[in-house]
Amino acid sequence: xxxxxxxxxxxxxxxxxxxxxxxxxxxxxxxxxxxxxxxxxxxxxxxxxxxxxxxxxxxxxxxxxxxxxxxxxxxxxxxxxxxxxxxxxxxxxxxxxxxxxxxxxxxxxxxxxxxxxxxxxxxxxxxxxxxxxxxxxxxxxxxxxxxxxxxxxxxxxxxxxxxxxxxxxxxxxxxxxxxxxxxxxxxxxxxxxxxxxxxxxxxxxxxxxxxxxxxxxxxxxxxxxxxxxxxxxxxxxxxxxxxxxxxxxxxxxxxxxxxxxxxxxxxxxxxxxxxxxxxxxxxxxxxxxxxxxxxxxxxxxxxxxxxxxxxxxxxxxxxxxxxxxxxxxxxxxxxxxxxxxxxxxxxxxxxxxxxxxxxxxxxxxxxxxxxxxxxxxxxxxxxxxxxxxxxxxxxxxxxxxxxxxxxxxxxxxxxxxxxxxxxxxxxxx
Amino acid sequence: xxxxxxxxxxxxxxxxxxxxxxxxxxxxxxxxxxxxxxxxxxxxxxxxxxxxxxxxxxxxxxxxxxxxxxxxxxxxxxxxxxxxxxxxxxxxxxxxxxxxxxxxxxxxxxxxxxxxxxxxxxxxxxxxxxxxxxxxxxxxxxxxxxxxxxxxxxxxxxxxxxxxxxxxxxxxxxxxxxxxxxxxxxxxxxxxxxxxxxxxxxxxxxxxxxxxxxxxxxxxxxxxxxxxxxxxxxxxxxxxxxxxxxxxxxxxxxxxxxxxxxxxxxxxxxxxxxxxxxxxxxxxxxxxxxxxxxxxxxxxxxxxxxxx
Numbered sequence: 001x002x003x004x005x006x007x008x009x010x011x012x013x014x015x016x017x018x019x020x021x022x023x024x025x026x027x028x029x030x031x032x033x034x035x036x037x038x039x040x041x042x043x044x045x046x047x048x049x050x051x052x053x054x055x056x057x058x059x060x061x062x063x064x065x066x067x068x069x070x071x072x073x074x075x076x077x078x079x080x081x082x083x084x085x086x087x088x089x090x091x092x093x094x095x096x097x098x099x100x101x102x103x104x105x106x107x108x109x110x111x112x113x114x115x116x117x118x119x120x121x122x123x124x125x126x127x128x129x130x131x132x133x134x135x136x137x138x139x140x141x142x143x144x145x146x147x148x149x150x151x152x153x154x155x156x157x158x159x160x161x162x163x164x165x166x167x168x169x170x171x172x173x174x175x176x177x178x179x180x181x182x183x184x185x186x187x188x189x190x191x192x193x194x195x196x197x198x199x200x201x202x203x204x205x206x207x208x209x210x211x212x213x214x215x216x217x218x219x220x221x222x223x224x225x226x227x228x229x230x231x232x233x234x235x236x237x238x239x240x241x242x243x244x245x246x247x248x249x250x251x252x253x254x255x256x257x258x259x260x261x262x263x264x265x266x267x268x269x270x271x272x273x274x275x276x277x278x279x280x281x282x283x284x285x286x287x288x289x290x291x292x293x294x295x296x297x298x299x300x301x302x303x304x305x306x307x308x309x310x311x312x313x314x315x316x317x318x319x320x321x322x323x324x325x326x327x328x329x330x331x332x333x334x335x336x337x338x339x340x341x342x343x344x345x346x347x348x349x350x351x352x353x354x355x356x357x358x359x360x361x362x363x364x365x366x367x368x369x370x371x372x373x374x375x376x377x378x379x380x381x382x383x384x385x386x387x388x389x390x391x392x393x394x395x396x397x398x399x400x401x402x403x404x405x406x407x408x409x410x411x412x413x414x415x416x417x418x419x420x421x422x423x424x425x426x427x428x429x
Numbered sequence: 430x431x432x433x434x435x436x437x438x439x440x441x442x443x444x445x446x447x448x449x450x451x452x453x454x455x456x457x458x459x460x461x462x463x464x465x466x467x468x469x470x471x472x473x474x475x476x477x478x479x480x481x482x483x484x485x486x487x488x489x490x491x492x493x494x495x496x497x498x499x500x501x502x503x504x505x506x507x508x509x510x511x512x513x514x515x516x517x518x519x520x521x522x523x524x525x526x527x528x529x530x531x532x533x534x535x536x537x538x539x540x541x542x543x544x545x546x547x548x549x550x551x552x553x554x555x556x557x558x559x560x561x562x563x564x565x566x567x568x569x570x571x572x573x574x575x576x577x578x579x580x581x582x583x584x585x586x587x588x589x590x591x592x593x594x595x596x597x598x599x600x601x602x603x604x605x606x607x608x609x610x611x612x613x614x615x616x617x618x619x620x621x622x623x624x625x626x627x628x629x630x631x632x633x634x635x636x637x638x639x640x641x642x643x644x645x646x647x648x649x650x651x652x653x654x655x656x657x658x659x660x661x662x663x664x665x666x667x668x669x670x671x672x673x674x675x676x677x678x679x680x681x682x683x684x685x686x687x688x689x690x691x692x693x694x695x696x697x698x699x700x701x702x703x704x705x706x707x708x709x710x711x712x713x714x715x716x717x718x719x720x721x722x723x724x725x726x727x728x729x730x731x732x733x734x735x736x737x
Contacts, residue, residue, distance in 0.1 A: 202541045317519055317540035
């Protein structure tokens with residue numbers, strides 16, 4: 001089958017590519033990149049994407065699919081559908097499922113669920129068995145089965161010695177250890193520690209709980225020569241620590257979630273549990289530093305920390321409600337609205353943070369927009385303004401603080417694995 | 430003139446006129462409490478639920494008594510032995526209670542923000558009887574009432590709240606209410622018990638009880654949670670008593686005229702010595718009596734207020 005995409009701006013900083021052209025795709029492979037007279041391709045389906053930007057397919061390296069174990073909240077398929085709707089052609093899913101992704105069987109189970117989907121789903125293996133912080137998970141076996149990184153996300157790796165060994169061990173397969181940075185003894189609150197938590201009388205989590213574990217990860221990566229990736233960085237001091245470590249040449253990378261560069265702990269005053277996540281929303285100074293970190297390259301990736309929860313779970317009292325929000329379908333819009341359109345990141349930087357760098361951290365192939373390559377890209381309308389309505393979300397869960405938010409910039413089509421998601425539908429191409 | 434709000438969720442932002450009205454109304458009910466027949470028909474036909482998700486003896490008794498004195502019909506809900514213990518969600522519980530057609534809900538809950546949430550899911554008038562470490566407005570009001578009763582005014586007084594400010598719901602309500610009424614509020618306690626950015630409330634922070642006592646007209650002494658705090662926030666009960674405890678010796682040395690309040694229940698020999706607890710500087714039992722009058726005033730003013 002042939003399709004023609006007309007009028008695109010092709011942008012891939014990885015290839016130094018920024019041209020205007022049409023594209024011909026045949027059976028999922030890029031056949032031609034040139035201006036095409038569509039009347040000469042009678043069998044081809046033609047899409048007019050004039051003025052739209054085509055970039056290598058977006059990738060979200062921090063997603064919680066709840067399968068196996070929490071299928072009422074999200075499945076591999078519903079999460080992948082949500083990813084496609086949000087403009088992503090690939091996601092990495094975190095191992096805090098039930099059972100945890102700590103055996104080859106679970107990795108294969110997820111791969112099997114995802115195998116016919118447009119979206120590539122790459123499991124992250126647990127660092128320790130059952131994420132219990134007692135014994136290392138079989139990392140080589142997990143890697144062979146398809147795991148692309150390791151994390152005990154939800155908590156930090158329990159002890160420094162386990163993290164040290166995990167970093168050493170993962171060097172054999174060049175995999176990163178992805179750390180959820182939170183010191184257990186300082187954790188346990190419902191929001192950031194600040195004047196706002198004092199005012200609201202909610203138990204709080206100080207930023208130093210994050211900073212300590214960021215520093216521990218950096219020092220151990222430096223000592224062992226392993227790779228550490230800081231998940232959902234949220235504190236100013238942590239960004240500074242990563243910046244200094246990078247200057248010293250430590251193999252450290254970091255990601256930030258859109259809620260951490262768009263919201264502050266002032267939002268918690270509404271006592272709406274859709275503002276409860278971990279790490280919690282911080283202060284304006286932290287938001288400013290995260291944006292600075294994204295600008296200067298300290299923070300490599302933007303990742304959603306998509307964390308679906310059922311209505312009944314989120315409707316609990318603030319101190320009892322679980323942490324987390326869905327984010328796959330607001331991530332691109334928030335990034336474009338708050339960073340690109342406000343002149344804080346260039347479009348090239350946006351593509352790096354949302355497509356190229358996450359794949360690089362996980363040692364995945366970076367899609368090329370070139371003849372003979374597999375078509376794996378996202379087509380974005382930078383100026384499309386819309387109001388996010390959670391009711392239309394493809395996720396099984398509706399826990400978003402961004403419901404009703406006006407956004408500018410949206411994915412209008414994604415193509416991968418010989419499939420196209422366009423106008424709310426998946427089609428083979 | 431009635432109250433400006435249909436609910437009493439906290440004392441933050443409550444206008445001076447409202448506080449004044451509650452305190453003045455309480456004076457009337459305080460007189461009722463001295464009569465041989467202590468009951469008035471004011472809230473006859475009104476139904477009030479006491480929704481207590483957290484243990485509380487004195488606050489619940491005080492509210493219940495106030496409701497009975499006003500002739501309201503009251504029902505009590507406690508977490509243990511109820512549907513909540515069987516796993517029913519808070520929202521469902523409230524909706525069920527609401528379906529029984531209640532006019533007011535008095536709520537105590539260990540999670541901050543619950544009274545505000547109640548206003549979103551229920552049509553009843555809501556009174557916060559303590560939410561997490563957030564607010565406990567009727568306690569703040571009865572403290573203000575008791576001080577005013579004893580000293581004759583609130584404006585210009587120097588009032589210090591002593592103890593574990595971090596885990597206290599009484600502290601914030603006192604700070605908001607007293608500041609609105611023109612008092613100078615400060616806090617005193619070991620630094621581990623003073624929450625983040627306390628100074629932003631415009632309160633002075635003391636770590637020295639002698640200094641706090643010397644510079645203040647009133648000390649509102651909070652209870653120390655023995656089980657929870659010893660060894661964590663403070664090294665020991667003994668050290669707390671030695672460095673922060675209110676003793677007669679300290680009063681004699683620093684400020685013989687100081688007025689001592691305590692929201693109870695008291696730990697004798699910890700935050701307050703027996704001598705002081707039974708002495709002439711304190712008004713602890715007046716607070717308890719006044720608590721009933723304050724709760725009658727709040728229930729009356731909200732219960733008879735028509736919805737705008």
